[in-house]
Amino acid sequence: MSNEEKQQIDETSVTPWNLAIYYRRIFPSHIYCKWLAYGEPASSLQFAQREFSFTLENDVYRRYLSFSNHMEFEKELIKLSPEKIDIGAVYSAKPKDHKMLSTTQFYPIERELVFDIDMTDYDDVRFCCRGADICSTCWTLMRFAMQIIDRVLHEDFGFEHRLWIYSGRRGVHCWVCDQTARELQSSTRQTIVEYITILATGKESSKRVTLYSPLHPSLQRAREIILTEFDGYACLKQDFLGDDQPERWAAFKQHTDAMINSVTSTTKFRKAAYTTLIDEIMFEYCYPRLDANVTKGMNHLLKSPFSIHPKTGRVSIPIHLDSLGYFDPCKEGSVPKLNELCQQVEQLPKQNQQNDDGFNEKISTKQKDYNQTSLKPFIDIFARFVQQSQTSKQNETLAKSDLNTMLSGEI
Numbered sequence: 001m002s003n004e005e006k007q008q009i010d011e012t013s014v015t016p017w018n019l020a021i022y023y024r025r026i027f028p029s030h031i032y033c034k035w036l037a038y039g040e041p042a043s044s045l046q047f048a049q050r051e052f053s054f055t056l057e058n059d060v061y062r063r064y065l066s067f068s069n070h071m072e073f074e075k076e077l078i079k080l081s082p083e084k085i086d087i088g089a090v091y092s093a094k095p096k097d098h099k100m101l102s103t104t105q106f107y108p109i110e111r112e113l114v115f116d117i118d119m120t121d122y123d124d125v126r127f128c129c130r131g132a133d134i135c136s137t138c139w140t141l142m143r144f145a146m147q148i149i150d151r152v153l154h155e156d157f158g159f160e161h162r163l164w165i166y167s168g169r170r171g172v173h174c175w176v177c178d179q180t181a182r183e184l185q186s187s188t189r190q191t192i193v194e195y196i197t198i199l200a201t202g203k204e205s206s207k208r209v210t211l212y213s214p215l216h217p218s219l220q221r222a223r224e225i226i227l228t229e230f231d232g233y234a235c236l237k238q239d240f241l242g243d244d245q246p247e248r249w250a251a252f253k254q255h256t257d258a259m260i261n262s263v264t265s266t267t268k269f270r271k272a273a274y275t276t277l278i279d280e281i282m283f284e285y286c287y288p289r290l291d292a293n294v295t296k297g298m299n300h301l302l303k304s305p306f307s308i309h310p311k312t313g314r315v316s317i318p319i320h321l322d323s324l325g326y327f328d329p330c331k332e333g334s335v336p337k338l339n340e341l342c343q344q345v346e347q348l349p350k351q352n353q354q355n356d357d358g359f360n361e362k363i364s365t366k367q368k369d370y371n372q373t374s375l376k377p378f379i380d381i382f383a384r385f386v387q388q389s390q391t392s393k394q395n396e397t398l399a400k401s402d403l404n405t406m407l408s409g410e411i
Contacts, residue, residue: 014310016057018342019081025345026370027306028379029077033070035386036087038179051088051095053301054080055310063088063301064095083310086301090182108298110183113159113176113192116294116302117145120170125285127238132311134170136330137237140229142172143324145288148222149174150321152196156218161389163382164319166329168309172319173302177389190296198287209284211276223279226286234285305382313338317378318385336374344373 023029033047040046047070053063067073088095089108098106119126119134119141126138146164153159153176161177184192198219200208215223234240294300307316314335319327329335348369370379 014083014308014313014338016081018338019083019308020078021342021345022308022338023074023077023081025368026341026373026375027077028368028370028382029074030070030368031379031383031386032306033073034390035177035382038177038182039390046090049091049094051091051301052304053086053088054082055084055086056080056082064098066095083308085304085307087304088301089298111298113181113184113189114295114300114302115149115174115176116171116291117142117149117173117288118171118291121289121291125238125240127240132170134330136328137233139328139330140233140237141286144226144229144286146172146174146319146321146324147225148288149196151221151225152218155221156195157192161385163305163385164321165303165305166317166319166327166335167303168307168314168316168335169312173316175302175305186296186298189298190292193290193292193295196288197290197292198283199289207280209280209287211280211283213276215276215279219283222287223282226282230282230286234282238285240285306379308338315341315375315378317375318381320381333374336378341373341375345369348372 036050037044037047048066048068050066051063052065052067052073053061054065055061065076067076089111091098091106092109093101093106095106119129119138120131122138122141123130126141128135128137150162150164153162153174159176159178159181163175163177165173165175167173195218198209198211200210211219214220294302303316305316305318308314309316314329314337317335327334370376
């Protein structure tokens with residue numbers, strides 16, 4: 001490809017040329033496979049029986065892919081250069097052999113507890129954008145969702161290993177990777193979704209949130225998170241009262257407080273209703289909205305970290321919640337794009353570059369160039385997550401080993 005042809009590629013376009021460069025020189029396949037092996041060897045059944053799907057050029061969709069080890073995965077990744085990668089469950093047998101197996105022989109046995117939050121589910125309460133469009137204003141909803149759900153998962157369920165991913169366009173995903181989470185059955189996953197969900201479904205319902213006083217501790221935490229930005233977000237940015245003056249919202253709250261104080265103790269029910277009115281409004285506009293089917297279905301696939309979004313060319317990147325206040329995908333340069341990454345590695349000194357005339361199937365992790373691109377900070381977040389989760393796994397294994405040794409009387 002000539003320099004002129006390369007310059008004509010739009011920065012959001014996803015082409016075979018830049019996908020090939022990305023998977024050969026940038027995609028962190030070694031860390032990625034280590035993540036999905038969960039402390040086991042890359043050739044273990046933990047990885048070999050994992051389902052992947054690749055979306056190829058012209059919307060060709062290939063499901064039930066599986067790979068024996070890290071090298072086989074990387075070889076096929078470079079060969080096919082998929083426009084999108086999705087990850088499924090770990091099955092009772094290799095997914096690539098599923099056509100030869102019955103349903104009693106082939107079934108999902110393990111999958112991360114995952115959550116999918118899509119901005120389109122908020123279209124009835126955001127007035128800045130619609131559909132696939134997002135802006136810095138409505139991105140506030142994703143910040144609320146990540147903070148609220150993360151605290152529920154940690155404080156109410158005790159999950160330690162939670163990986164948050166920006167999807168590359170209009171939403172976020174959470175991968176809960178604790179072993180106990182991965183082994184949950186569909187019914188338990190559904191129960192967790194129901195525990196988090198408070199929004200009534202169905203357009204026929206005029207009131208979609210009903211709260212009771214005092215609030216459940218998890219809802220009290222959510223309320224505190226929403227309050228940090230609600231006035232500025234809802235009144236000034238979204239103008240949800242039809243007036244961008246915060247005084248109007250303040251007056252409404254003052255009026256409600258007066259009504260609460262005016263009722264007598266003989267009308268406890270009415271007083272409780274007034275007390276929760278403000279909270280119900282805030283929760284309807286700002287509380288997380290989940291795609292329940294993604295979470296509860298063991299055989300449901302979810303877009304992979306470091307996959308490319310075919311429409312935007314953006315990389316699906318990890319988000320560190322400690323820097324959530326600074327992360328805004330709508331700001332220029334905040335999310336690496338495929339074309340920009342390819343340009344960055346193309347500009348490296350010749351000795352750092354791989355031969356682009358063909359695929360190098362024996363490429364090693366040391367030859368990858370991601371450390372010299374804008375993707376490096378996000379791979380660092382991912383690598384730390386993988387290290388922490390596997391350290392926890394190793395400690396757990398050692399503890400079990402020590403216990404078994406003590407029980408056997410060997411020490």
